[in-house]
Amino acid sequence: EPEVTQTPSHQVTQMGQEVILRCVPISNHLYFYWYRQILGQKVEFLVSFYNNEISEKSEIFDDQFSVERPDGSNFTLKIRSTKLEDSAMYFCASSEDFSGRKYEQYFGPGTRLTVT
Amino acid sequence: AQSVTQLGSHVSVSEGALVLLRCNYSSSVPPYLFWYVQYPNQGLQLLLKYTTGATLVKGINGFEAEFKKSETSFHLTKPSAHMSDAAEYFCAVSTADKLIFGTGTRLQVFP
Secondary structure, eight states, X not given: OOOOXXXXXXXXXXXXXOXXXXXXXXXXXOEEEEEEEOTTSOEEXXXXXXXXXXXXXXXXXXXTEEEEOOSSSOEEEEESSOOXXXXXXXXXXXXXXXXXXXXXXXXXXXXXXXXX | OOEEEEEOSEEEEXXXXXXXXXXXXXXXXXXXXXXXXXXXXXXXXXXXXXXXXXXXXXXXGGOXXXXXXXXXXXXXXXXXXXXXXXXXXXXXXXXXXXEEEOOOEEEEEEO
């Protein structure tokens, strides 16, 4: 069964460093998302992406964050200058592009980001 | 604005007992509702979803949920709990471009 994959599974970085989290969505999906989950808290929406553009973003997704689809398979989340509070599990998700199924999002296993 | 409320951050049941996890939603448009499960140190797995049609939806692992518009609820049930059901369960409502999750309910199953 097709699945969303994410790399790395765990990333440790120092405060102020840039990190790039990578995702490979399901191949025929056209909508892509990033969510995060701070330890012990609920899953929060960061950004959605369609047709090479951000379609919606949350208040969390400030200028320190960016997303990109650099090629036909990868979808990346970049944090330019990490802060301690960016420590969280980051989930990538994707969904198909037609009504009725657009809203079913498939999640990757997550990348645990630890900022020290 | 759409939102989801999950009543009870922790639910404990004995193996073989009924599982009931509560979810209420707020939505100005007909909602698309989901239940996801998260096992320890893993990602989110879709259990079941309601979009349109039959209000009682069946999912994986013997779970089901009933959409009740009059009560704005989408509670998750399973007739007989199994030890392997121990996990975190998240209810979510979909807008056009994102899922809004509840705070989650941790299910513990005792032998």
